[in-house]
Amino acid sequence: MKHKTFFWFVLPSVFLMVLFIALPIVSVVTQSLYSKHEQVIIEVENCGPFGCTVETTVDQEATAALEAAEPLGKWAGLDIYKDRNHLALSEVASAWINADGLPDFGKSLMNLPFYSALGFTITYTAIVTPLTIILGFMVAIAVNSVAKALRGPTIFFSLLPMIVTPLVGSLIIFWMVDARGILGTGLQWLANDPNLSVKASTPLMWAMLMFYGVWHSAPFAFIVYYAGLQTVNQDTLEAALIDGASRWERIRYVVVPHLAPLTTFIALIQLMDNFRVFEPIISFSAAAHATSLSYAIFNDLGGETRLLSSAAATSVLTIIFVAMLLSPVLVRTWRDFGTRK
Amino acid sequence: MTLMRNLTLSTAFVALSTGAALAGGHADCGDGRLNIIGNEFPAIQTVAAAAQACAGDGAEANLTSEHQTLNVAGMTGNPAEYTTAIVANSSIVALINEDVIQPLDDLVAEFGQDIPKQQLITVDGKVMAVAFMANAQHLVYRADVLQQIGAEVPTSYEEVLDAAAKIREAGIMEYPVGGAYAAGWNLAQEFTNMYIGTGGSFFEPGTAQVSINNAQGVEALEMMKALSEYMNPDYLTHDSNATSAEWEAGNVALMNMWGSRTGVLMDDEGSEAVVYENTKVGGPLTVGDSGTPATTLWWDGWTVAKNISDEDAATTFKAMKAGVSSDILNDETMSQAVWLMDGFEPAPVNEGVLASVAAGSTPYPMVPFQGLLHTALGDNIADFLQGNESAEQTLADIEAAYTAAATENGFLQ
Numbered sequence: 001m002k003h004k005t006f007f008w009f010v011l012p013s014v015f016l017m018v019l020f021i022a023l024p025i026v027s028v029v030t031q032s033l034y035s036k037h038e039q040v041i042i043e044v045e046n047c048g049p050f051g052c053t054v055e056t057t058v059d060q061e062a063t064a065a066l067e068a069a070e071p072l073g074k075w076a077g078l079d080i081y082k083d084r085n086h087l088a089l090s091e092v093a094s095a096w097i098n099a100d101g102l103p104d105f106g107k108s109l110m111n112l113p114f115y116s117a118l119g120f121t122i123t124y125t126a127i128v129t130p131l132t133i134i135l136g137f138m139v140a141i142a143v144n145s146v147a148k149a150l151r152g153p154t155i156f157f158s159l160l161p162m163i164v165t166p167l168v169g170s171l172i173i174f175w176m177v178d179a180r181g182i183l184g185t186g187l188q189w190l191a192n193d194p195n196l197s198v199k200a201s202t203p204l205m206w207a208m209l210m211f212y213g214v215w216h217s218a219p220f221a222f223i224v225y226y227a228g229l230q231t232v233n234q235d236t237l238e239a240a241l242i243d244g245a246s247r248w249e250r251i252r253y254v255v256v257p258h259l260a261p262l263t264t265f266i267a268l269i270q271l272m273d274n275f276r277v278f279e280p281i282i283s284f285s286a287a288a289h290a291t292s293l294s295y296a297i298f299n300d301l302g303g304e305t306r307l308l309s310s311a312a313a314t315s316v317l318t319i320i321f322v323a324m325l326l327s328p329v330l331v332r333t334w335r336d337f338g339t340r341k
Numbered sequence: 342m343t344l345m346r347n348l349t350l351s352t353a354f355v356a357l358s359t360g361a362a363l364a365g366g367h368a369d370c371g372d373g374r375l376n377i378i379g380n381e382f383p384a385i386q387t388v389a390a391a392a393q394a395c396a397g398d399g400a401e402a403n404l405t406s407e408h409q410t411l412n413v414a415g416m417t418g419n420p421a422e423y424t425t426a427i428v429a430n431s432s433i434v435a436l437i438n439e440d441v442i443q444p445l446d447d448l449v450a451e452f453g454q455d456i457p458k459q460q461l462i463t464v465d466g467k468v469m470a471v472a473f474m475a476n477a478q479h480l481v482y483r484a485d486v487l488q489q490i491g492a493e494v495p496t497s498y499e500e501v502l503d504a505a506a507k508i509r510e511a512g513i514m515e516y517p518v519g520g521a522y523a524a525g526w527n528l529a530q531e532f533t534n535m536y537i538g539t540g541g542s543f544f545e546p547g548t549a550q551v552s553i554n555n556a557q558g559v560e561a562l563e564m565m566k567a568l569s570e571y572m573n574p575d576y577l578t579h580d581s582n583a584t585s586a587e588w589e590a591g592n593v594a595l596m597n598m599w600g601s602r603t604g605v606l607m608d609d610e611g612s613e614a615v616v617y618e619n620t621k622v623g624g625p626l627t628v629g630d631s632g633t634p635a636t637t638l639w640w641d642g643w644t645v646a647k648n649i650s651d652e653d654a655a656t657t658f659k660a661m662k663a664g665v666s667s668d669i670l671n672d673e674t675m676s677q678a679v680w681l682m683d684g685f686e687p688a689p690v691n692e693g694v695l696a697s698v699a700a701g702s703t704p705y706p707m708v709p710f711q712g713l714l715h716t717a718l719g720d721n722i723a724d725f726l727q728g729n730e731s732a733e734q735t736l737a738d739i740e741a742a743y744t745a746a747a748t749e750n751g752f753l754q
């Protein structure tokens with residue numbers, strides 16, 4: 001393609017990407033470096049149906065003057081990143097000095113909101129991503145060997161978890177695992193413990209969230225692998241069959257290598273998705289047991305007093321972590337394409 | 342072609358006539374705009390419907406439990422999307438902080454001289470809202486269960502614990518205590534009640550400096566934990582709705598619940614006769630010996646957006662005034678709330694809120710940084726209730742989380 005043709009071909013999408021991706025990120029980074037103005041607080045008398053009280057309030061005129069002078073807010077630099085609700089540098093340092101061994105340090109670290117959210121997010125990503133890939137692959141292999149007439153319905157049923165809206169899907173599971181729900185009661189019967197409750201136990205809640213994560217995203221891996229399976233070279237498979245390779249050996253030495261690039265693709269998408277785990281925490285009301293970086297952003301924005309700078313700082317940190325997480329996969333892809341030339 | 346032209350013409354005609362109908366459809370509240378944002382429960386639905394009827398066909402209302410996340414954003418633009426927000430004494434603070442609602446003094450002088458003085462909410466002498474109902478959390482109990490164990494109606498949390506132990510011992514219920522203890526806003530509200538009940542104060546007077554890491558803070562947390570031992574193990578996921586459902590299922594005999602929700606518990610829908618017939622309301626509970634009820638008083642009221650035209654403001658004011666006038670009180674709406682307007686006659690479901698007012702309960706603090714503390718409380722208390730850390734550690738975490746947030750928001754240096 002001529003350079004000029006290429007330029008006009010990609011121009012619209014580059015323009016849209018700058019407008020809807022790059023500029024918002026610039027705005028978020030800027031916001032995270034500024035904090036709100038100092039609020040001028042005065043004492044006033046408030047009256048209502050329950051009588052009068054002396055309370056503090058914000059002096060609107062004085063604060064408005066400050067805001068007019070510096071519309072972006074007060075320059076905070078990296079202060080927001082360093083405060084206790086984010087990287088908590090000074091708290092981590094003092095925990096390190098005062099810690100009685102590594103486990104004790106870990107416990108102090110997990111007591112800080114950012115690190116406990118990060119801890120869950122990383123565990124979730126590390127467990128859900130490989131399980132999703134393995135399960136998706138297994139389902140794809142199974143569906144591929146089902147009789148042709150039954151394939152349509154089987155594919156539809158395998159895709160159902162992805163078709164169901166995440167909020168609705170997790171709410172249904174949430175009710176089923178309730179101590180009085182069908183799965184909850186079943187678990188109590190299995191464990192022979194009438195007080196067992198998934199919603200009351202942190203380890204069970206984590207397991208629940210991860211189970212949901214795998215259940216919900218396995219169909220994506222499945223459908224990609226299933227498409228890939230249609231392109232496996234039948235001659236090679238037949239040759240392997242004649243050479244006496246078992247079904248397992250055919251999968252291991254023919255199918256899996258053929259699907260390797262797809263695995264990279266699925267891993268890339270799943271790593272990004274899982275690192276931003278959010279909906280299940282809301283619909284499972286799991287905030288008491290597990291929080292994620294996305295949940296922290298939501299929590300900052302949803303409160304009665306919105307913390308825009310705090311949410312912006314967490315967003316920037318999330319972007320940095322996703323970039324770090326993806327870099328090995330991206331480097332690999334880059335090399336693969338490089339060697340092909 | 343003719344058909345096409347006919348269609349176009351008739352569409353234009355319909356559009357014109359609908360426009361005329363809309364313009365002519367306004368009733369008594371002027372030609373301005375009315376768009377309400379507010380919480381959704383029966384009393385607010387009644388108010389919004391009456392206000393919309395007065396403002397005519399174009400009037401809109403967005404009633405949702407997510408109102409707190411929408412109202413500031415929806416009133417910041419110019420002109421504001423919402424011309425009025427229905428708020429409570431906690432949520433009005435965010436609107437005042439962001440300077441998106443206007444003082445109502447001129448409008449009151451012009452159109453609202455007959456609004457009873459007790460309904461006017463003034464901040465620094467300026468009318469900022471008009472209240473229409475009062476709300477509070479108080480005891481709700483099952484008379485038959487208390488009778489079975491031979492206990493009096495509890496007036497303190499200590500007596501609640503005693504009664505709960507007896508109910509469990511008698512084998513009537515395994516988890517006789519209920520409460521909206523869902524991690525987040527609800528849990529923070531329960532702590533706020535309990536801490537006020539111990540006689541504690543949240544901030545150093547006149548400053549934004551938090552001070553809850555003290556004996557009262559520990560006492561409040563320990564009482565909450567003692568109560569949680571008698572609650573369904575899933576209590577950290579139970580908000581007001583889930584707690585009410587537990588009650589209607591007959592699983593709970595004692596709980597601290599909102600006055601605005603008792604109507605649902607005492608009607609004959611959703612539960613068996615033995616449950617709804619024996620559901621009674623008591624007064625606010627106390628804790629320890631401070632003498633202050635462990636509850637907070639709330640009012641719900643309406644405001645007028647700042648960034649709207651004078652005409653819209655006048656219409657909004659007149660419509661909302663009509664929405665909370667005595668005219669809305671009838672057999673159906675009378676028991677929906679403790680209404681503040683003249684002509685309100687209390688029903689048995691309202692007794693808990695009235696008892697809370699009579700007991701001299703503390704109004705929820707209208708302080709600009711209380712919302713930040715509420716968030717910090719909601720994020721951290723679950724750690725203590727689950728036995729992961731000491732009360733002092735939890736209180737220290739709350740103070741630290743609050744301090745970081747208040748610094749970012751410019752309340753602390």
